[in-house]
Amino acid sequence: MQNGKLNFTTDAYSAKQLEETKKYLFAVKVKKRIKYLLKIINYLLLIGVGLFFVYPFVWMASMSLRPLIEALSFDPGIIVKDPQWENYLYAWKQAKIAHYVGNSVKYSILVIGLQYFTIIPAAYGFATMEFKGKKFLWATKYLGMMLPAEATLIPIYFFYSKMGLVDTWGGLILPSLFSMFGIYMFMGAFRQIPKEIIESAKMDKAKNRTIMLKIMVPMIAPVMITHLLVTFISNWNEYYWVLVMTNSESMRTLPVALRGLLQVDEGVPEWNIVMAGTMIQLAPIMLIYIFASKQVKTAMVGSSNKNKNLKL
């Protein structure tokens, strides 16, 4: 504004500046492209890492459909030219997988059906009642955590053999009925229910039994579904306990039976049949996982995450 004159001249439109702007815009464009490319590479890497965990199972499915000679070459390819569905039939009938599937189903159903009769009252007691010895009972959680299953196995097997519980369904499902995992999970859920509801029910002279069954259990239905999923998966996969507590073939469940398929007297096991058996073992869980992957993930991760800080 000197001398009453406005100076409007800028060098924004000078040839030099225009070129620089052009360069700058080009650099931004390139940067954007690179970023985009990196994003795609990142995504491809993500899928690649994911495949590293899924590919073996897919390969297993393809192995189970190959004829024996082809299977023994361990070809890493997935596509099978001439799928042999008879492998499954052979495994189902000749290798007696049908019998073991029946046992596995029986075991899971017995545990899932009976466990709530013991777990829910115990969880309710822990969550809402006061009594002598509560702290002591709670402290056994930590003892149970520190005691590895391998260590308690021998004493429990000894008790079982003295009580005639080895090789019986009762003995097989007994520890699952008192699983601390379930008790803590339901206890955490019961705690979440506002105390006012319980108190108002008590004002109406509702008994503990009615409060538990008619008020609290319906409120924690989602937790129950989670628990159902987790216990089904863990029972279906249970290996160690069943292996130790059964002697006879007639009681063994599918995972233990698969071990028997591996042990042959001479030469190599028939890998295609073994794979078919393993696929049958995997199938129900994988089906659940494919159709409800989100629920399974949150069930398995969430349950352990919530339980870690539970205090009396």
Add this chain to the structure above:
Amino acid sequence: MEHLRLIGKTYNDYCEIIDSYKADYKKTKAKAEKEIIKQKIKEKKNELKEYRKTLSKEEKEVYRDYQKIRFDIKRCEILKKADKIESKIFKKVNPAYIYMIPAAFGAIFFTILPAIFMVIGSFFKVDLVSIWESSFRGFWNYEMIFTRDTEFVKAIWNTIIFAFFTVFLLMIITLLMASWLSKNTKIHNLSQTMIFTPHIASMVSVSILWILMLDPQGIINQILSLLGIEGPNWLMNTKTSLLSVGFVTVWKSIGYYVLIIIAGLQSIPAYVYEAARLDKASKFTIFRKITVPLLSETLMFVFIMKFINSFKSFAAIDLMTQGGPRGSSMVLGYWIYNAGRVKFNYGFAMAGALILTIIVALFTVLANQVFKKKVE
């Protein structure tokens, strides 16, 4: 209406007579009289049946209604009686005890008793047939397994190596992967889902799968030969057998722990990161100075869980190597199973189990202490 009411009246009359007979039946003690009353009840019941047969279809429905009402009244009476007994019991005993029976039974039978029996049994030469003939031997069991059993000392070292190898491998991989995967896009979620797959598969199927993959002609060695390396026979080599099994267990559980850490990561408030970015902290500094300390609680949980679980890696060892070759992959858990369940040497097995318990307890307490200091 009137004749319908009459049906109810006759029905109730019959029932009351039968009930009174039944009460008499309970009171009398002579056998002959009892027989007579029994006959009378039968007669009345037959009369009732014949009366019912004479009714028309519509009347039968009414009859059924009356029957239902009577049944309900009876049921209520029984419930009342049960309630009275219940309240009598609960006045003396805290009702909590009845609710706690299952939990207490589980704790006693599956935790406390085995623990006590394990400690006591490790000092005895346990007789299988008649337990009362077992003889006290002091530290004889321990002496034997430490000096005579060639595999036991090896098993202890293998257990500790196995635990440290798997835990540290897992911690590094999962921490890096979790911070990489912790985003909420579709691809990230898909990747998480895929990584989680082995965790829900059974250890048995995963082991069988990896027996094939680690075969001398298996996929792993095929890939290695493409790179010009001749891979060893992973599971049958004394140097690689333990680490191979460790790798498989890590592979199985990566997805699970990654998801746990991601859950922990997503609970860290976003403003912390924004503040750090305003201060122009580099990505690595953010990771080191913010993510890891704020995650320490989750990390401790993962660490301890994996540590304890790594001592329980029974299924993988049993299926893949069975402790072999020459005891190179023998861990304590498998050794105990072998001594107790296969060789039926209870004393040895319990001594080994006690040592395993002590190791697990020691490491758990130590890890707790270390992490507590870090958190503070």
